[in-house]
Amino acid sequence: MTFNDLLLQVGGICRFQQIQIPLLILSLSLLYLHHALQNFTAAIPTHHCRPPADTNLSKEEDLGAWLPWDRHGQPVSCLRFTSPQRGPPFPIGTATNSTGTTETCSDGWIYDNSTFPSTTMTEWDLLCTHKTLPQLSQSIFMAGILAGNLIFGVLADRLGRQKVLIWSYLKLAVSGTCTVFTYNFPAYCVCRFLSGITVSGPSITSFSLSLEWLPIHARPSLGLLLGFAPTTGQLFLGGMAYAVPHWRHLQLLVSLPFFVFLICSRLVHCFSFFGLFMSLQSFGINIYLAQVLFTTVDLPFYILGFLATKSIGRRPTQVASLLLSGIFILTCAVIPLDQIFLHITMATLGKGCVTSSMNCISMYTGELYPTVMRQRGVSVTITLANVGSIPSPLVDMTSEFYPSLPLFIYGAILVAACPITVLLPETMGQPLPNTVQDLERRRKKKSGQKQQEQQMVQLQSS
Structure with missing residues (x-):
């Protein structure tokens, strides 16, 4: 049983x-x-470089003057200009506003916290x-x-x-x-x-x-x-x-x-x-x-x-x-x-x-x-x-x-x-097998059934 x-x-x-x-x-x-x-x-929320610590945005026009833009019209996440870029607005997708010298985000990033107020990425700047x-x-x-x-x-x-x-x-x-x-x-x-x-x-x-x-x-x-x-x-x-x-x-x-x-x-x-x-x-x-x-x-x-x-x-x-x-x-x-x-x-x-x-x-x-x-x-x-x-x-x-x-x-x-x-x-x-021997018996039984089926087929064909 x-x-x-x-x-x-x-x-x-x-x-x-x-x-x-x-x-x-x-x-x-x-x-x-x-x-x-x-x-x-x-x-990873939307983010971009933070301007230098000694920057006064009210005097340097706005934050966009520090950010290069990609071909989709979004601020580049990992680069900023070494100095603010002033002048008329440039068409989205052009490389005009990328002519200035850029550098990495050495002063950290500014995050869009509307969806993710805090993640491991933003807390440790990964x-x-x-x-x-x-x-x-x-x-x-x-x-x-x-x-x-x-x-x-x-x-x-x-x-x-x-x-x-x-x-x-x-x-x-x-x-x-x-x-x-x-x-x-x-x-x-x-x-x-x-x-x-x-x-x-x-x-x-x-x-x-x-x-x-x-x-x-x-x-x-x-x-x-x-x-x-x-x-x-x-x-x-x-x-x-x-x-x-x-x-x-x-x-x-x-x-x-x-x-x-x-x-x-x-x-x-x-x-x-x-x-x-x-x-x-x-x-x-x-x-x-x-x-x-x-x-x-x-x-x-x-x-x-x-x-x-x-x-x-x-x-x-x-x-x-x-x-x-x-x-x-x-x-x-x-x-x-x-x-x-x-x-x-x-x-x-x-x-x-x-x-x-x-x-x-x-x-x-x-x-x-x-x-x-x-x-x-x-x-x-x-x-x-x-x-x-x-x-x-x-x-x-x-x-x-x-x-x-x-x-x-x-x-x-x-x-x-x-x-x-x-x-x-x-x-x-x-049923669930209890021992390895149960698996072996099941395999032999299945192999024997296949042999019997093959013999039956051969007898019927003859």
Whole structure:
């Protein structure tokens, strides 16, 4: 008698699962806030050079006399004139007002604080020659997730899922709160790395805890519910960032709830995705609208993925999701940037398919590994995924050479992953294997069935 049979004898889904799973999903919803938090805490508002400290603007006409203009009629962000340029107004897009000698912004910048009153970029002036530091800090965060998957996967199999989950809640709450009080960028990166490590704990143990306590017929529904967790969290993030625009206050707001989950837990118990999602400012629309749009699109794709995993199986669903997402993103890459509606549509559809793929693989991975090594196996798989998520923010830097190059890279990797996925076995309708021997028996049984089918075909043909 398997554990699945025991669950069915006691009612399948009882009060324990009815309390456990909603609490875990709620914690995961807030957990995913940390992944996309830098879209707002490290946002770069409109800015331009500050005139020299001894300048009296009332005597030097106005601020525009110090600023060169680009071909779009906007002040250049990283240069200023060494002396004010007086004379009649120049036509927008001409190089006339760029004939004066320029220098870097040695006296700092003036920011447009109407959208972002305070971010890490404006507080520490991480602009111009330092503008790649936000991508670096996000990669450091992803590296922390990679390290956490290696650590917590082994600990969860040895010490148990519940202990690791409780400690992860505590560490995430502490490291996230410490980020609020950092006084410079290196200290901020250290705290983000520690947060990345602790994010892995609830992420991997919550899924295993839920999966192992559900009967076979309820697992696809778990995949659907867990898929809604990051979507719900990202929707919250857009509203929270709009209501609390100061980066330190927002960081504190997404960290404090895990002290509550730490108390509650005592009573009950990826490359293309992150690269695309961390590029909201590059799509040319309001960042708050982009956050909501890129999140809302997940909802129908979760439902479509749920129906597909139940009807056609895990492997076909995963292959189709990867292929479609790659096609949509590659199509987005070849669309001119001035066709904003079509550009955003393709990017949104591509992101939705990536989300469907991630939702499917989270359940699929848990079903592939036996119970004795499931947590370690899932952790290794997530670790390999995070190997790709670490350089994904850095890929955005390639836009300096060609604006659509990051999209080409994201889309090509998704398409290249399809042939590898075809090699995986199908797990739909199969009980969770408990040991490696169970997997071996299942493989031999499937191989024997194929041989019998081939013999039957040969007999019929003869």
